[in-house]
Amino acid sequence: MMKKEHTLTVYTENQVGLLNKIAIIFSRRKINLESFNSSPSEIEKIYRFTIVVIETEEVVRNLVRQIEKIVDVFKVFNNTNDEIIWQQIALYKVPTSVIMKDVKVERLLREFGANAVVIRSDYTVFEATGQDDEINNLLKELDKYGLIEFVRSSRIAIIKSSEGVHKKVLDMQKNDPRKSPINNEYLNHKSKIFQM
Template sequence: MNKQEYTISVFTENQVGLLTRISTVFSRRNINVISLNTSPTEVVSISRFTIVINETEEMVRKISRQIQKLVDVIKVYYNTDEDIIWQELALFKIETKVVSEKVYVERILRQYGATIVCLRNDYTVFSIVGQHEETDSFLKALEPFGIIEFIRSGRVAIIKSSEGFNKKLNSFEEMTSSN
């Protein structure tokens, strides 16, 4: 089986120590996490972990089942890039002098839709939102002009075919209460 990139969405109750228990599932199997993001959801007191790994579908299925068994985990989904809509945020810090003096830099910034986050005399911080490849391309385009600092966020993703987690949570609660 071939490895490919999967996004695992873990919906949980917001409890202390859950990140440690989830990360242990990956470390026991010696699986590297490419990206990790946690955030609240549209359902009060429910959090979402968005985890990106490069693995076989069989391994992702096993990991998802194992995470699903953890206390405080409500539901786990895994998807390929074709099944989701996703983005990441990246911040770039470069010298303000370079931005103001180099016409090429201004063109690059416009081409990638970069926005100014912070403008100071010594440096300027830009942000772009997009997919991994876009961020990498922007990074390569700016490298010749001297990047002081660079960081990218973890992936945030929404499942294309989803009817919304709120509806799924209601169905889930109805099933568990009838058993």
């Protein structure tokens, strides 16, 4: 089977030690993370991790099963690049003197949709949003003009066809089985809700 890029979207509770539990699953299998991002989701107290790996479909399916076994994880979505809308943000620091002298640089920045976020007499920092090719192409071009520093963020992604877990969580909260005396019912209820 051929390896390709997969984006895993992991919905979790925000618990201490959860990141370590997820990291162990990858390190035991010697799988390198291409990108990792953690952020709040649209639901209060529920977080989402966006993890990018380059692996075969079979390996990724096994990863998803292992991650979903963690108690604090609600659901894991596995998507290829054509199934998501994704972006990264990059910051480029370049000498201000070059920008003032060379009109080509200004045109180049406009072409890539870059915005100035800091302008000082010694350097200017530009911000650009895009995918790998766009960010790398601007990096190559600005390198010709004395690029001082560069940094890019991890990937953030939204699944094209998914409603995420928002509706499921709201339904679960509405019918909160924790009010009943048996805790096992809550765990079974949670498990059924997040099966797709």
